[in-house]
């Protein structure tokens with residue numbers, strides 16, 4: 074009988090790129106459980122191979138198009154479990170690296186807390202992310218990505234379908250005919266041509282609705298505080314105020330996201346300012362309408378008809394008075410439900426989730442800066458430099474000094490507008506905080522964690538003359554109001570200061586305090602201050618040599634010959650305590666520090 078054995082690879086080495094701004098370095102952690110019976114060599118080797126091949130696990134919690142599923146399966150273990158209760162989701166999530174949902178799953182704070190840090194990315198196969206607790210995702214360093222473009226046309230077409238169906242009582246008349254009636258006079262409709270349609274929210278869906286409604290001969294006004302006027306003009310749409318839009322419209326179509334600012338923005342007050350007999354379409358989110366106020370407006374005749382695809386509670390309770398209202402046409406959140414849109418969002422979200430698991434910066438990130446791939450590849454060595462400078466500078470702080478403020482200076486000959494520093498700031502923060510805490514830091518949560526720890530990070534860009542071939546000349550990190558374990562790291566202006574540059578694609582430390590140094594930031598570093606004199610390099614070198622510690626780099630930065638100097642030694646291996654003590658005991662060495670990268 075075949076032996077049974079199992080293993081759980083919590084994270085897999087090949088999928089979590091160690092240089093990733095999303096994932097902690099060294100996050101590989103495997104747990105193997107085997108039966109007490111000893112396994113043959115062949116089986117052991119099979120387990121090892123399986124672990125090396127271990128794939129991330131992606132929980133798909135709602136139905137996803139085949140194209141997306143196939144893509145996910147080519148890289149990950151895919152668990153399609155639909156209709157999970159909140160408790161079941163919380164239980165499963167601790168075994169998943171990624172979660173994919175549509176609008177029917179609430180990804181609450183509990184989900185992130187239950188994941189135990191394993192959940193790296195939540196993919197929303199659609200646009201609206203109001204069902205995902207973004208603050209909790211950010212606090213847990215979990216990236217949220219969506220699929221913002223593939224269902225635009227489907228949602229716009231559904232909006233137009235509801236608009237025309239409502240105007241001509243299609244749903245009510247259909248039900249009436251099916252019940253054996255023939256009520257021609259009851260279902261006289263209204264015409265669309267020449268009527269004013271107010272598009273509320275002039276984003277992707279809103280503008281496609283506007284385009285199509287123009288084709289129906291409607292006059293379109295739009296309200297969107299953030300939409301560019303030239304985009305509206307190019308479609309022949311006038312951008313107007315909220316008041317003007319709702320008070321002039323014969324038809325109103327809603328296309329804004331549900332946010333704290335838009336929640337219940339269509340309330341008693343708004344309905345009271347609308348034209349009597351207005352007709353409303355909602356393909357956005359139920360929550361943007363105060364549903365009880367809409368019911369009152371329907372009953373009083375201010376609103377003649379409403380066509381609703383979305384509800385505050387989905388599915389709405391069976392006795393929901395809006396759904397049952399004779400002047401309401403309702404569909405069960407079908408805006409994105411065409412086969413074309415579902416294949417599209419599935420592919421779009423699968424690519425974004427896989428990209429994020431591979432450590433790429435997602436173009437559709439919702440809670441992290443979107444850094445285009447070409448910018449990322451150019452910044453890659455500076456990303457590494459920023460993290461290493463953070464790691465170095467924090468090790469130079471004397472124990473007991475609370476770090477409160479950090480200044481990061483970027484020197485560049487590029488215009489500040491062309492330099493996106495968010496990624497670099499996140500990596501300095503990562504370097505600073507990870508060695509002294511148990512949290513892991515990435516681009517998603519770095520600002521949050523820094524703020525939570527009371528760290529004030531200020532940034533400055535020094536504009537240099539010269540060719541802007543490289544994005545940066547140097548990065549400086551300074552910590553003010555602290556004591557240093559290595560007094561020479563304190564600059565003339567009183568802060569601990571380190572500075573680095575990228576040379577031949579590799580990060581180098583080029584300044585410590587006021588001393589110029591030059592050491593490649595690999596392995597570890599020993600900094601020694603001494604009075605510049607012959608023979609010292611040899612003494613330190615032979616202590617390290619006796620210990621079989623390989624020196625990768627050595628430079629001496631000095632104020633003047635035979636004056637104060639700082640020797641920087643890069644080492645591939647960590648010297649023993651005894652070796653470090655021997656270096657410290659060399660009489661001409663005034664201070665030294667060993668720094669791990």
Ligand SMILES: NC(=O)C1=CN([C@@H]2O[C@H](COP(=O)(O)OP(=O)(O)OC[C@H]3O[C@@H](n4cnc5c(N)ncnc54)[C@H](O)[C@@H]3O)[C@@H](O)[C@H]2O)C=CC1
Pocket residue numbers: 200201202221224225228273274275276277278279296297298299300328329330331334335356357358382383406407408409410
């Ligand atoms: N029923 C369904 O199946 C679907 C529903 N949707 C909903 O439609 C919404 C819009 O989708 P897209 O057009 O793709 O998003 P989008 O982000 O391209 O457009 C949203 C627009 O709303 C605007 N906006 C924000 N606050 C506003 C306010 N207070 N007043 C007016 N406008 C405001 C924004 O500036 C933006 O231009 C989504 O957030 C989602 O909730 C989207 C797709 C399918």
Ligand SMILES: O=C(O)C(=O)COP(=O)(O)O
Pocket residue numbers: 175176177198199200201202224406407408409410
């Ligand atoms: O994309 C959106 O915002 C939608 O509302 C579509 O939702 P669904 O993916 O169909 O549950």
